[in-house]
Amino acid sequence: MKVSFVSFLPMEHELDKELRAAFERVYKRSWYIEGLEDEAFEKAFAEFCDTKYCIGVGNGLDALMLALKALGIGDDDEVIIPSNTYIATALAVTYVGAKPVFVEPNLKTFNINPSLIEQAITAKTKAIMPVHLYGQACDMDPIMEIAKKYNLYIVEDCAQAHGATYKGKTVGSFGDVAGFSFYPGKNLGALGDAGATVTNNKEIADMVRALGNYGSDYKYHHIYQGNNSRLDEMQAAFLSAKLPHLDRINIERRRIADRYLAEIKNPEVILPYVADNMVPVWHILVFVVKEEMS
Ligand SMILES: Cc1ncc(COP(=O)(O)O)c(C=O)c1O
Numbered sequence: 001m002k003v004s005f006v007s008f009l010p011m012e013h014e015l016d017k018e019l020r021a022a023f024e025r026v027y028k029r030s031w032y033i034e035g036l037e038d039e040a041f042e043k044a045f046a047e048f049c050d051t052k053y054c055i056g057v058g059n060g061l062d063a064l065m066l067a068l069k070a071l072g073i074g075d076d077d078e079v080i081i082p083s084n085t086y087i088a089t090a091l092a093v094t095y096v097g098a099k100p101v102f103v104e105p106n107l108k109t110f111n112i113n114p115s116l117i118e119q120a121i122t123a124k125t126k127a128i129m130p131v132h133l134y135g136q137a138c139d140m141d142p143i144m145e146i147a148k149k150y151n152l153y154i155v156e157d158c159a160q161a162h163g164a165t166y167k168g169k170t171v172g173s174f175g176d177v178a179g180f181s182f183y184p185g186k187n188l189g190a191l192g193d194a195g196a197t198v199t200n201n202k203e204i205a206d207m208v209r210a211l212g213n214y215g216s217d218y219k220y221h222h223i224y225q226g227n228n229s230r231l232d233e234m235q236a237a238f239l240s241a242k243l244p245h246l247d248r249i250n251i252e253r254r255r256i257a258d259r260y261l262a263e264i265k266n267p268e269v270i271l272p273y274v275a276d277n278m279v280p281v282w283h284i285l286v287f288v289v290k291e292e293m294s
């Protein structure tokens with residue numbers, strides 16, 4: 001049997017009515033940028049992440065890059081990131097002019113190994129970016145302790161982990177600021193590119209919003225050298241239609257993953273380890289197998 005890696009149709013068909021209604025609403029209103037849909041989704045997603053602020057942006061890379069920029073991270077700074085991640089984590093760092101410093105993963109969870117972080121810290125280190133990879137939260141307690149000890153920012157990369165928890169707390173609510181991707185294949189996916197930055201800090205929130213809107217704090221008043229990276233109304237409306245279903249979809253992902261984890265008994269296959277204090281959302285389920293050498 002051929003199983004496709006990602007198949008959007010069953011997911012979108014299930015929410016066909018809601019998605020069409022979202023399209024109609026925006027189309028009839030004919031207001032496409034910075035409007036009611038954006039406002040409503042940002043409020044709902046901030047609540048979902050248990051943070052005070054959410055700023056919709058163009059994609060996950062911008063969500064991280066604008067977060068770093070808002071923290072004042074730039075030339076000559078270093079940011080610690082996991083070596084096992086998607087390229088966007090590193091690109092967000094290099095786009096603001098800083099240097100990514102790679103730390104190896106814990107081979108059981110595939111996430112950054114907290115015990116290797118301290119040795120990567122230098123006088124130039126400004127932040128640690130934990131990436132909650134494949135839908136499983138990083139071991140956040142030791143990471144938060146290190147950040148506190150060395151006075152470093154925490155910028156969470158939550159692109160693959162919408163709704164994952166660590167000790168009952170949702171990813172995105174641990175650090176100073178966090179970035180999410182709503183690329184169509186993500187646990188919460190738009191019907192195009194989209195992303196969001198979340199934070200509890202009003203100053204960071206205001207700055208991310210301005211930076212993503214041509215550096216403007218109000219119309220035609222430009223206080224920073226910004227970008228154009230805004231969540232458009234159509235994508236915000238689609239995301240609002242999908243968000244109420246996310247918890248249920250994450251539970252279903254766990255049910256399917258739990259079956260693989262319980263029933264694969266092959267000693268050649270190393271399964272991901274899930275600590276008791278984690279609830280993963282399995283963006284993808286990664287196994288390690290020995291490569292056959294020919
Ligand atoms: C870990 C991680 N960070 C960041 C991103 C960037 O998100 P986007 O593709 O929306 O820019 C991705 C996307 O795949 C990702 O997997």
